[in-house]
Amino acid sequence: MLLVVMVATFSTSSAVAQTLRDASYNYVGKISPNxxxxxxxxxPVGYFNNDGTIANAKGKVVGRFDGKMQIFNKGGERxxxxxxxxxxxxxxxxxxGKIEIKTGKVIDDDGKVLGYANGISIQRVxxxxxxxxxx
Numbered sequence: 001m002l003l004v005v006m007v008a009t010f011s012t013s014s015a016v017a018q019t020l021r022d023a024s025y026n027y028v029g030k031i032s033p034n035x036x037x038x039x040x041x042x043x044p045v046g047y048f049n050n051d052g053t054i055a056n057a058k059g060k061v062v063g064r065f066d067g068k069m070q071i072f073n074k075g076g077e078r079x080x081x082x083x084x085x086x087x088x089x090x091x092x093x094x095x096x097g098k099i100e101i102k103t104g105k106v107i108d109d110d111g112k113v114l115g116y117a118n119g120i121s122i123q124r125v126x127x128x129x130x131x132x133x134x135x
Contacts, residue, residue, distance in 0.1 A: 023113045031124075054127055063130065065123050071130055079130050088126045099125050 020029040020037075029039045035048035047055040053064045065071045069082040079091045086099035097108040099122045106115045106125060117125045 021116045023115055025116065028115075048124055048127075063127070065127060069123060071123075071127060073130075080126070082122055082126045086122050 018031050019027060020031065022028050027040055029037065029045070031037055031048070035050070036044050037046040037048065039045050043057075045057050047059065049055065051064075052066055053061050055061050061074055063071060063073050063079070069084075070078055071080040071082075073079045077091070080089055080096065082088050082099075086101045088096045088098065090096055095109045097106065097114065099106050099117060101122065104117045105113055106117055107113055
């Protein structure tokens with residue numbers, strides 16, 4: 001389940017909110033230093049908690065990511081993983097796309113640009129392949 005918007009800012013130690021941009025480099029939202037994901041109208045649409053859990057706008061946990069680059073749904077089933085080069089795979093090891101670490105470009109498995117995520121932890125960017133905060 002790929003998103004139109006594939007960007008997020010996820011350096012948990014950052015004290016500055018980071019902007020989310022789509023493939024045309026339009027502003028679509030931001031991530032606050034506390035992990036709150038906000039849309040372009042500043043409405044909260046999701047949360048990245050310090051323990052790795054991911055919640056929707058109502059605070060309900062929808063999944064989590066761990067320190068081993070794996071992503072899990074709310075039932076604890078592994079739904080995907082990320083490799084050190086930024087490649088994102090689903091739970092069946094099928095390529096979903098890639099996060100170009102040096103450029104911040106987020107692409108799908110066909111090479112189409114989905115968005116930009118400069119200076120962002122690839123774990124949090126990859127979460128957007130599985131959980132759509134903007135719908």
